[in-house]
Amino acid sequence: MMGQGQPIIVLKEGTKREKGKGAQANNIMAAKAIADAVRSTLGPKGMDKMLVDSMGDVVITNDGVTILKEIDVEHPAAKMLVEVAKTQDQECGDGTTTSVILAGELLSNAESLIEQNVHPTIIASGYRMAADKAIELLKDNAKAVKFEDNETLEYIAKTAMSSKSASGAKEHLGDIIVKAVKAITEKKNGKYTSDIDNILVVKKAGGSIHETTLVDGIILDKEIVHPQMPKVLEGAKVALLDAALEIKKTEVEAKIQVTDPTQLQAFLDGEERTIKNMVDIVKKTGANVVLCQKGIDDLAQHYFAKAGVMVARRIKKSDMEKLAKAIGGNIVMNLKELTEKDLGIAGKVEEKKIGDSQMIFVTGCKNAKAVSMLIRGGTEHVIDETERAVHDALKVVSDAIEDGFIIPGAGASAVELALRLKQYASSVGGREQLAIEEFAKALETIPRVLAENAGLDPINVLVDLRQAHEAGKKDFGINVFTGKAESMFKANVIEPIRVGSQAIKSSTEAAVMILRIDDIIASKGGSKMPAGAPGMGGGMPGMGGMGDY
Numbered sequence: 001m002m003g004q005g006q007p008i009i010v011l012k013e014g015t016k017r018e019k020g021k022g023a024q025a026n027n028i029m030a031a032k033a034i035a036d037a038v039r040s041t042l043g044p045k046g047m048d049k050m051l052v053d054s055m056g057d058v059v060i061t062n063d064g065v066t067i068l069k070e071i072d073v074e075h076p077a078a079k080m081l082v083e084v085a086k087t088q089d090q091e092c093g094d095g096t097t098t099s100v101i102l103a104g105e106l107l108s109n110a111e112s113l114i115e116q117n118v119h120p121t122i123i124a125s126g127y128r129m130a131a132d133k134a135i136e137l138l139k140d141n142a143k144a145v146k147f148e149d150n151e152t153l154e155y156i157a158k159t160a161m162s163s164k165s166a167s168g169a170k171e172h173l174g175d176i177i178v179k180a181v182k183a184i185t186e187k188k189n190g191k192y193t194s195d196i197d198n199i200l201v202v203k204k205a206g207g208s209i210h211e212t213t214l215v216d217g218i219i220l221d222k223e224i225v226h227p228q229m230p231k232v233l234e235g236a237k238v239a240l241l242d243a244a245l246e247i248k249k250t251e252v253e254a255k256i257q258v259t260d261p262t263q264l265q266a267f268l269d270g271e272e273r274t275i276k277n278m279v280d281i282v283k284k285t286g287a288n289v290v291l292c293q294k295g296i297d298d299l300a301q302h303y304f305a306k307a308g309v310m311v312a313r314r315i316k317k318s319d320m321e322k323l324a325k326a327i328g329g330n331i332v333m334n335l336k337e338l339t340e341k342d343l344g345i346a347g348k349v350e351e352k353k354i355g356d357s358q359m360i361f362v363t364g365c366k367n368a369k370a371v372s373m374l375i376r377g378g379t380e381h382v383i384d385e386t387e388r389a390v391h392d393a394l395k396v397v398s399d400a401i402e403d404g405f406i407i408p409g410a411g412a413s414a415v416e417l418a419l420r421l422k423q424y425a426s427s428v429g430g431r432e433q434l435a436i437e438e439f440a441k442a443l444e445t446i447p448r449v450l451a452e453n454a455g456l457d458p459i460n461v462l463v464d465l466r467q468a469h470e471a472g473k474k475d476f477g478i479n480v481f482t483g484k485a486e487s488m489f490k491a492n493v494i495e496p497i498r499v500g501s502q503a504i505k506s507s508t509e510a511a512v513m514i515l516r517i518d519d520i521i522a523s524k525g526g527s528k529m530p531a532g533a534p535g536m537g538g539g540m541p542g543m544g545g546m547g548d549y
Contacts, residue, residue, distance in 0.1 A: 023520045024114060027077035028107045031514060034081040035104020037071065038064045038097045042446075043410075044162045045454040045480050046097075048385075060381050062163060063388045064097030065089040077514050084510045088502055093395020094160045095499040098446060103507035105445040109438035110515055118431055124512040126428075126435020131508035133424050133436075134417045134443070135501045141416055141474055142405040142497045143489065147185070147192060153178045155492040156400050157393040159409050162493075164389035165382070169209040173390060176214045176373060181397045183216070183371045194398035200322050200372040201390065203383045206355040207376035212386070217346060217365045218326050219372040220319060222312045223358035224351050225296060228305040232350040236310075237343045238362070239287035240324055240331045242317075245278050246297035247271050272299060278335055279303040285340045289349050291362075293320050293331075310349060312360055325370035327362065399496035408488035409495045410477030411447025415465045418443040439508075447478050454480035461485070 040047050041062035048062040051070040059070050065085040073079050081100055088099040110123045145152050154174040161170045184198040202219045224231065258264045275297055282290055282304075290296075290304065290311045304311045315323075324331050329344025347364015354374070375390065377383035400406055407413045418440040425436035444462060451461035461478050464485040468476035477488040488494065 021114060023518055024120065024515065025111065026520065027514050027517055028111050030075040030078040031081050031107045031511075032104050033075075034068065034073070034078045035101050038067055038085075038100055039449055040453060041067065042097045042101065042163070043450040043453050043480055044167065045450075046163050047453070048165065058381065059384070061385055061388060062097075062165070063385075063392070064100055066388060068096075068100070076520075077517075080510050080514060084506045087506045091502045091506075092399055092496070092499045094392045094495065095503045098499075099503040099507045101445060101449060102442060102503055103510045105442040106439065106507060106511035107514060109442050110435075110511065113434055113438060116434075118434055120515045120518070122431045123435045123438075124515050126432035127439055127508050127512055127515075129428065129432060130421055130424075130436040130439035131504050133421060134439075134504050137417055137420045138407060138413060138497060138500050138504075139405070141413055142407050144404055145400050145406050146404075147182070147401055150178055150182075152406070152492075152494070153181075153397050153400060155494055156406065156496065157397050159493050159495055160393040160396045161389045164385065164392070166209055166386040166389035169212070169386075172210050173212060173386075173393065176212065177390065177393045177397055180214055180371050180373060181394055181401065184369055185398070185401055186369065192401050192404075194401050196391075196394045196398050198322060198325060198370040199394060200319065200370065201375060201387055202359070202372060203375045203377075203387055204355045204357075204359075205377065205380055205383055207378075209375075209377050209382065209386055211376040212390075213374050213376075215361060215363055215372040215374060216368050217361065217363040217372065218319065218323050218370060219374055220291070220312060220315060220323075220360040220362070221357070222315060222360055224360065225311050225313055226301045226305040229310050230308055231310075232348070233288055233310055234348055236289045236346040236349040236362070237285075237287050238289040238291060238323075238327055238329055238346055238349070239282055239285060239338060239343055240291055240320060240327075240329045241282075241335065241338070242293045242320065242331050242333045243335045244294035244296070245275070245292060245300045245335070246295050247274060275299045276303060279307070281335055281338060283307055283309070285338055285343060287343055289346070291315055291320070291323060293317060322370040322372075323362065326365045326368040328365075328367070396496050396499065399498045403496055403498050405497040406494045407497050407500050408475040408477055409493040410479070410488050410491075411450050411465065412475050412477030412488045412493075413500050414443040414446040415462075415469050415477070416474050419466065419469050450478055450480055454478075454483070456480070456483045 041064060046062050048060055049067050051059045061067060068082040068085045073082055081103055084103050085096040085100050088096045106127060113123050114120060157174040157177045158170045161167050161173060166173060180199050181194050185192050185194040200218055202221060279300055288309050290309060292313045293315055296311060296313045301311060320331055327344025327346050330342040332338045332342050346362045349362050351358050351360050375383055375386050377386050421436055421440040425433045428436060447461060447465055448458040451458040465476060465478060468485045475487050475489045476485045477493060479486050479491065
């Protein structure tokens with residue numbers, strides 16, 4: 001058939017295909033649009049975004065990963081940059097905006113090399129070499145931090161919060177955050193591990209951020225089930241149950257035929273005896289507090305109230321696990337197996353009214369390996385954003401404790417790495433040298449954006465920083481409040497080494513993957529590939545091409 005000039009149809013009708021430089025330009029444009037979306041949020045002078053979803057729910061934040069999760073991103077390359085932010089958030093908690101801006105800039109700089117006919121695989125190879133060298137150099141620029149050094153750990157927490165709206169209360173929060181992380185840190189084989197999932201964060205509107213407190217135990221957003229039960233108990237012995245204290249329905253469908261009223265009474269008496277036996281099993285262990293993951297029958301509540309036992313039910317599984325770590329008890333799934341050994345000990349269990357609802361505080365736990373933070377704030381939006389700031393700060397403090405090294409913030413590390421990579425590039429030679437130089441330029445975007453967001457002249461700032469670093473002042477970064485270059489170790493603007501190294505790793509890997517794509521085949525009904533705009537689907541009302549809102 002080919003001789004007669006008939007076309008051979010390989011792809012389904014309606015499939016869009018873009019090849020070569022067009023495909024790369026399309027992907028790079030989408031990635032740059034994502035980076036631009038979060039660019040203005042970087043640093044202490046960064047601004048917030050208001051995101052409104054299709055249901056009308058509002059999120060106000062300047063947390064890079066939250067912004068990118070909330071936006072309904074459609075372009076496949078743009079989605080990869082959202083993944084970079086998510087990875088950064090899981091690994092480090094902070095630096096999500098930095099990693100996305102860096103990935104966007106690496107792609108933008110690669111575009112100028114592609115136009116000069118440098119092959120994408122050579123750029124990818126140069127970028128990988130530069131990333132490996134940068135992480136090696138980052139270690140040379142780091143300082144050790146000890147577990148006992150509370151002051152430094154507090155500064156790490158404050159640095160993470162300084163760009164968030166909770167920065168006004170960072171002194172108060174910093175102290176609480178360090179105490180919380182240190183409480184749940186465990187030492188195994190000479191190494192520290194801090195799993196921040198053991199810190200229960202409870203939010204309650206009312207008061208102000210300054211009223212946020214740390215509790216050496218667990219706060220349950222539940223109330224005591226019966227009005228006649230005690231509201232406060234000292235020296236509590238707590239039974240943790242994952243078993244329902246009620247009569248189960250039969251597994252199979254069954255009918256019980258009652259022919260005589262006395263039979264019905266006997267049936268009801270039997271149920272009552274069963275429930276009383278359940279309560280007796282618990283009482284026999286000496287427990288005076290019962291916290292149950294499942295339901296508790298009204299009759300069981302009555303018997304517990306008569307015995308002066310405090311009871312709460314339908315507690316979340318995650319909260320139960322934290323309770324077990326805090327009070328040293330075991331979660332029992334079969335009531336018949338409950339013994340005195342399974343009980344946890346708490347100094348005090350009490351029900352308090354916080355805001356407009358009752359909450360149960362399990363406190364006074366010796367060697368608690370799980371603690372709680374009660375976050376207060378004027379409105380729901382303030383509390384939500386404070387929680388995001390607190391999460392970032394908890395994570396960076398735990399990173400610093402686990403890794404034991406810190407680096408200077410405020411663009412200091414980025415400028416130092418850029419300077420060293422330029423020297424390294426000339427020793428590499430070949431075409432990869434060009435890619436390494438572009439990588440160095442991309443790193444300088446961090447102080448540049450910090451300066452732009454603070455209303456400073458980015459060129460003057462970069463000149464000052466380069467001058468300082470060439471003179472051997474490795475920890476000089478930009479003070480966005482004065483506009484001057486100064487020592488960030490002295491100014492206590494510091495972050496864990498993991499934040500910097502992860503941002504370099506994940507942004508390089510994403511940039512390399514996007515660069516190596518030279519053909520986009522989108523089937524009908526698949527992801528759209530608008531020719532001009534980097535397709536950002538739906539999400540925000542009235543968003544013109546995403547650059548400014």
